[in-house]
Amino acid sequence: MNVRVVVLSLLLICAAQAQEAAPPRADAIFIHGNIYTGVVDKAAFNAIKRAQAVAVRGDRIQAVGENAEILKLKGPNTQVIELGGKFVMAGFNDAHAHLSEGGFQALHVNLVGTRSLDEFRERIRANVASAAPGAWILGGGWDENLWPVKTVPTRWDVDEVSAGHPVFLERVDGHIAVANTRALQLASITIASRDPKGGKIDRDANGQPTGILRETARQAITDAIPPPTHDERRAAMERALAEAARWGVTSVQDNSGDWDDFHVLEEIEKDGKLTARIGEWLPFNDSVAQLETKRKAHSASDPMLRTGMLKGFMDGSLGSHTAALIEPYADDPKNSGLPRYDAPKLNEMTKERVLAGFQVGLHAIGDKGAQMALDAFADAERAAKEKKVKAANGGEDYRLRIEHAQVVTPLQVVKFRDLKVIASMQPCHLLSDMKWAQARLGEKRAAHSYAWTEFLKRGVTLAFGTDYPVESISPFRGLYAATTRKSEDGKQEYFPEQKISMDQAIAAYTSGSAFAAFDEKQKGLVVPGMFADLVVLDRDVTAVVPQKLLETHVLRTVVGGKTVYEAK
Numbered sequence: 127m128n129v130r131v132v133v134l135s136l137l138l139i140c141a142a143q144a145q146e147a148a149p150p151r152a153d154a155i156f157i158h159g160n161i162y163t164g165v166v167d168k169a170a171f172n173a174i175k176r177a178q179a180v181a182v183r184g185d186r187i188q189a190v191g192e193n194a195e196i197l198k199l200k201g202p203n204t205q206v207i208e209l210g211g212k213f214v215m216a217g218f219n220d221a222h223a224h225l226s227e228g229g230f231q232a233l234h235v236n237l238v239g240t241r242s243l244d245e246f247r248e249r250i251r252a253n254v255a256s257a258a259p260g261a262w263i264l265g266g267g268w269d270e271n272l273w274p275v276k277t278v279p280t281r282w283d284v285d286e287v288s289a290g291h292p293v294f295l296e297r298v299d300g301h302i303a304v305a306n307t308r309a310l311q312l313a314s315i316t317i318a319s320r321d322p323k324g325g326k327i328d329r330d331a332n333g334q335p336t337g338i339l340r341e342t343a344r345q346a347i348t349d350a351i352p353p354p355t356h357d358e359r360r361a362a363m364e365r366a367l368a369e370a371a372r373w374g375v376t377s378v379q380d381n382s383g384d385w386d387d388f389h390v391l392e393e394i395e396k397d398g399k400l401t402a403r404i405g406e407w408l409p410f411n412d413s414v415a416q417l418e419t420k421r422k423a424h425s426a427s428d429p430m431l432r433t434g435m436l437k438g439f440m441d442g443s444l445g446s447h448t449a450a451l452i453e454p455y456a457d458d459p460k461n462s463g464l465p466r467y468d469a470p471k472l473n474e475m476t477k478e479r480v481l482a483g484f485q486v487g488l489h490a491i492g493d494k495g496a497q498m499a500l501d502a503f504a505d506a507e508r509a510a511k512e513k514k515v516k517a518a519n520g521g522e523d524y525r526l527r528i529e530h531a532q533v534v535t536p537l538q539v540v541k542f543r544d545l546k547v548i549a550s551m552q553p554c555h556l557l558s559d560m561k562w563a564q565a566r567l568g569e570k571r572a573a574h575s576y577a578w579t580e581f582l583k584r585g586v587t588l589a590f591g592t593d594y595p596v597e598s599i600s601p602f603r604g605l606y607a608a609t610t611r612k613s614e615d616g617k618q619e620y621f622p623e624q625k626i627s628m629d630q631a632i633a634a635y636t637s638g639s640a641f642a643a644f645d646e647k648q649k650g651l652v653v654p655g656m657f658a659d660l661v662v663l664d665r666d667v668t669a670v671v672p673q674k675l676l677e678t679h680v681l682r683t684v685v686g687g688k689t690v691y692e693a694k
C-alpha cells in the first residue's frame with residue numbers, strides 16, 4: 127500500500143467516526159429505578175451516589191444516570207426494563223462458597239425440622255418418588271428430640287417408604303445415621319458384624335442391626351455409596367447455580383473441591399447455561415506442577431469461568447473445638463485445637479506457590495491458625511518481592527487471603543494491614559455461632575471475634591461470602607448479621623461494637639469480594655465499563671428496619687446484561 131492510499135483511508139475512517147458522533151445505542155435500558163451505584167460521594171458526606179437508570183451494551187454497563195439522559199441511548203432494538211422505583215445494586219459476589227456440595231445437599235432429602243416420624247417418612251417417600259431406579263437416597267438433618275416420641279428411627283421405619291432403594295440418612299449432628307435394610311446389605315452389615323473401633327452398630331433384642339450406626343460404624347455405608355455420576359454432578363451444579371441466581375449472587379468464588387466439577391462448569395458454560403461468574407479454587411496441597419496444569423486448562427481471561435486461588439486449611443472449626451487457638455478453649459481448658467500444618471512445611475509450601483504466581487487463601491478460624499497463615503504470608507511476600515514476582519493481575523500486591531478469620535488478636539489485625547492480607551469472612555456464620563462462641567472463647571477473646579469494625583478501622587479489605595451450604599447462599603442474612611450483630615429473632619446481641627454500616631457491608635459483599643479476586647476493575651460497582659451484573663430487590667436494603675432485611679426478595683438477577691433470574 128502506498129503512502130497516498132494510507133492517508134486516504136485514514137481520512138475515510140475519520141469521516142466515518144465523525145458521522146458516528148452520537149453514542150452507540152444501548153442493548154438494554156433499566157429505567158425508573160432507585161440505583162445504588164456503590165460509588166462514594168465525598169461531597170455529600172460519603173453518601174453513596176444514586177441514579178435512576180442504567181444503559182447496557184454487550185455485557186457491560188454503558189451509562190448510568192438520570193432517566194432522560196439514559197433514554198437518549200434508546201434505539202429501535204433497545205429493550206427497556208421498567209424498574210418501577212425498585213432498588214438496584216451491583217450483583218452480590220460470594221467470596222467463599224461450595225457450589226457442588228450445596229447442589230448435592232439440595233438434591234438430597236432434607237430432614238431438618240421434621241416434627242414427627244411420619245413427617246420424616248413422608249419426606250423420604252417424596253424423594254424416592256423422583257429418584258432414578260436403584261439410586262441411593264441420601265440426606266439428613268433429622269433430630270428425634272423434636273418428635274413427640276423421642277426415639278431414633280430404625281431401618282424398618284425407613285424400609286416401608288424406600289421402594290427398594292438403599293437409604294442412608296445422617297442425624298442433624300453428623301455423628302449418627304440411619305441406614306435401611308438394602309443399604310445395610312450393600313455394606314455387608316449383618317448380625318455377625320462386630321462394632322468397629324470408635325463406633326457402634328445399634329442392635330435389637332435378637333442382636334439384629336436396627337439401622338442406627340454411630341461414629342465410625344457409618345464408614346462401611348459411605349464406602350459402599352458409589353461416587354456421583356457425571357449427570358448427578360451436573361444436576362447438583364445446576365441446582366446450586368439456580369440457588370445463587372435466586373439470591374442475586376452474580377459471582378461465586380467457589381471451592382467445589384473436585385476437578386470433575388470444573389469440567390462440569392465448563393460444560394455448562396459451553397451450553398450457555400452458566401448464570402454466575404465462577405472463580406474455581408484449586409487445592410493448596412496439589413503439587414505446583416499439578417496446579418500449573420489446571421491453571422493452563424482454561425483461559426484466565428474468560429469472564430465467566432476461570433481457576434482462582436489455592437485453598438488450604440490451617441485448622442478446623444470453633445463449634446467442634448478444632449479451630450487452633452493460642453490459648454486453650456475457655457470451655458475445654460486442656461484443648462487449644464488442632465493445627466493442620468507445622469510451620470516450616472507451611473511456610474515452604476506457601477512460598478513455593480506464591481513464587482509460582484498463585485494467589486493463596488488459607489482457612490484459619492482460630493487466632494493460632496491466623497498467626498500461622500500470617501507468618502507464612504510474610505515470608506512468601508518477602509521472597510516474591512525480592513524476585514519481582516507478579517501477582518495474578520500483573521501487579522505487585524499478592525492479595526493473600528485468610529478465609530473465615532473468626533478469631534484474631536488486635537496485633538494480628540495490624541499484620542493483616544501491613545501485609546495487605548484480605549479478611550474473607552462470612553457474617554452469616556455469626557448467626558449460628560453466637561449461641562456458643564463466647565463460651566468457647568471467653569469474653570476477652572470473643573470481643574475480637576468476627577471483628578469487622580476492627581478490620582475496617584485498620585484499613586483491611588473485607589470480602590464477604592456465605593460458606594454455602596454451611597449457611598444459605600442468601601446474602602441478606604449476612605447483611606443483617608454484619609449490621610446488627612443480633613440473632614435472627616433479634617433477642618441476642620454479640621459485641622455490637624463490631625457491627626458495621628450497611629454501606630460497608632454491601633461494599634464487602636460487592637467491591638471487596640471483587641478486589642479479593644483481582645476483579646475490582648470489572649465488578650462491584652454500577653459504573654460505566656464494568657460488567658452489567660445487577661440485582662433488583664423488592665426493598666431498599668439501606669432504608670429498611672433490620673428485621674425486614676431478612677425478608678428481602680430478589681426480583682431480578684442480571685449477569686452480563688442478561689436476566690438469569692426473575693421472580694414469578
Ligand SMILES: [Zn+2]
Nearest residue numbers: 222223224593
Ligand atoms: Zn468453606
